């Protein structure tokens with residue numbers, strides 16, 4: 001009785017690990033959770049206050065499907081600061097960045113169309129392409145290539161069926177950030193092709209080592225027209241539970257995404273859209289969170305590289321380390337044969353009470369993702385536990 005569409009959606013490996021970790025916690029076990037994809041900070045007070053105010057003012061009715069004009073204007077204003085000029089007709093406010101991505105893919109992908117997906121990738125991209133009956137054409141990368149793909153890798157992957165490419169910089173799961181010149185090289189390959197660029201920039205404000213964000217949409221007017229820029233409030237404003245995101249793009253594609261939204265979610269809650277207008281005035285708070293993430297990153301990376309057989313790059317953005325554990329594949333740890341990153345993650349959870357996400361969940365084995373969106377104390381303790389269990 002279940003549709004083929006639903007049947008082909010893979011159950012989430014990530015959720016499996018986190019529910020096991022939750023179950024252990026409920027039994028009183030102190031689990032260090034490196035698996036979460038969300039900041040541990042509370043939402044800034046000014047945003048919460050502004051949400052309460054919106055409720056008190058009765059902002060409780062349907063909003064325009066594309067989002068309230070105040071928020072769309074604030075988004076345009078924010079992008080104009082980096083030289084990307086959009087009109088409010090180029091903006092669609094969505095239920096999280098996730099819905100923006102889903103609508104973008106549904107609006108452009110026909111059955112059998114190919115979408116180029118650099119790997120390792122955030123798992124939902126693959127499933128969304130799948131649901132739209134498209135084909136994800138992955139380009140593999142690894143630690144040796146800083147987890148990036150080059151313009152020429154992309155050029156080789158293009159076929160007459162290529163409809164879109166997904167770029168995610170800063171990246172979940174790897175924390176890698178494409179430089180301006182790398183993105184300009186990619187843009188050159190795509191400039192004269194009929195291919196959409198879905199650029200997921202949800203971690204754009206979480207950058208380290210003084211790096212400034214560069215959006216591929218800034219490469220040229222032609223590229224901007226083809227780019228569906230995805231962003232949201234979950235990560236940089238610590239608003240994961242509010243479910244608010246947006247897409248910026250050409251009027252035609254935004255219009256079709258709005259149509260899809262009008263017959264599905266109708267858009268996010270009205271008072272939440274009002275609250276988010278404030279999020280563009282809290283640079284100092286966002287900076288404080290970013291600085292704390294940078295400190296935690298340094299502790300985590302140093303700790304990981306101090307464990308025999310584990311290697312981590314210093315992520316330039318987001319809040320994840322994607323550590324190489326290939327040394328342990330095929331070896332025995334604490335009496336258990338490690339055949340895959342899944343086995344490794346299970347071992348860490350069961351024996352060290354540390355939750356990580358196996359690389360397999362992101363399309364590549366031999367790695368694990370650790371989120372440093374957790375306290376410095378937990379990072380120190382978690383790394384100590386991993387070291388103890390793997391070094392014996």
Ligand SMILES: Cc1ncc(COP(=O)(O)O)c(C=O)c1O
Pocket residue numbers: 037095096097098099122168171172200202231232233234240243244245
């Ligand atoms: C790369 C990436 N894109 C999009 C999202 C979705 O974010 P949102 O909470 O806004 O739906 C996530 C969340 O984990 C993410 O990591």
